[in-house]
């Protein structure tokens with residue numbers, strides 16, 4: 556075996572599968588029967604975890620559906636997962652239609668423009684009636700994507716859809732603005748609008764198989780699966796429902812607010828971070844009082860200090876806001892980042908880790924001897940969210956699989 560790269564992200568198969576199974580059980584138990592499924596979101600290179608590892612692992616763990624952003628991402632996932640259903644969640648753009656059809660991806664549609672693009676591609680390929688699955692997104696209150704949920708807009712759109720027999724309305728969905736605000740009025744309003752939209756679609760004679768909504772917070776918050784399953788059940792066995800978790804599969808989630816927050820936080824606490832980001836000490840030096848560290852001399856030693864050099868910087872995705880703020884783990888001890896993080900290098904204080912030696916393992920994200928640094932810690936230091944921290948780990952850092 557080739558030696559492990561020094562800076563690497565280890566991606567745990569058992570943790571990913573474990574998170575998927577925990578979330579699925581939660582969705583199922585909250586839907587009071589076996590009907591609520593999960594669509595596993597693997598967009599943005601599986602939130603920075605490496606889609607080539609994660610998509611097949613999720614499919615093996617039982618995910619029937621995988622969600623991506625673009626046709627290009629979908630084509631990559633299709634090569635990895637020949638049997639999976641793949642939803643492209645952003646509306647389709649010019650040039651994507653042929654790719655979607657060739658790779659048997661389900662596009663999200665809501666705009667007449669989407670139907671035109673698909674119609675042109677369908678005519679060129681002469682496809683059989685009902686052979687292309689499409690999912691209609693309904694805008695229930697985010698004003699971002701989706702068909703406005705009024706009777707006239709929905710009817711006009713469905714009339715247009717009917718004119719293209721190759722397209723089969725396989726799913727209808729919506730997205731929530733603040734699912735972690737458990738008591739927010741907006742959640743129930745959005746759900747009510749979604750129900751109205753679904754009603755209009757069935758009244759018009761369409762029989763979509765999948766009704767889906769929500770994200771990680773919707774699974775952990777445990778308020779969506781019941782109403783969603785009830786909505787599907789009212790369709791007399793034709794429809795199934797799904798929730799679409801992304802970040803929670805990888806072991807993270809937003810913080811919850813509201814009366815039931817403790818229950819949701821308890822569910823969140825059981826998730827296991829899938830990614831461990833490691834490097835090793837490249838060099839060590841001792842400096843005296845008054846020595847400045849790094850660009851712009853933003854750190855000046857007040858005492859004699861032992862400094863370790865790490866071969867990782869912001870080009871690897873280590874957020875520059877962690878300069879003089881964050882810490883890493885060395886020998887199971889927190890070692891503060893001192894001075895500015897450079898493009899390829901970072902200096903940490905190991906004065907209190909006397910046995911630190913060149914080549915010793917350093918954990919940027921993950922656990923060491925029972926101590927943990929999480930993407931939530933990085934997000935706090937960098938004033939952002941865990942999602943951005945994980946997605947920012949750059950392509951230069953190899954993703955390697957581990958148990």
Ligand SMILES: *Cc1c(COP(=O)(O)O)cnc(C)c1O
Pocket residue numbers: 596598644730769770771772799800801802803
């Ligand atoms: C990204 C995304 C999700 C997953 O969101 P998380 O907050 O990561 O769980 C679900 N649905 C849609 C439409 C998305 O774009």
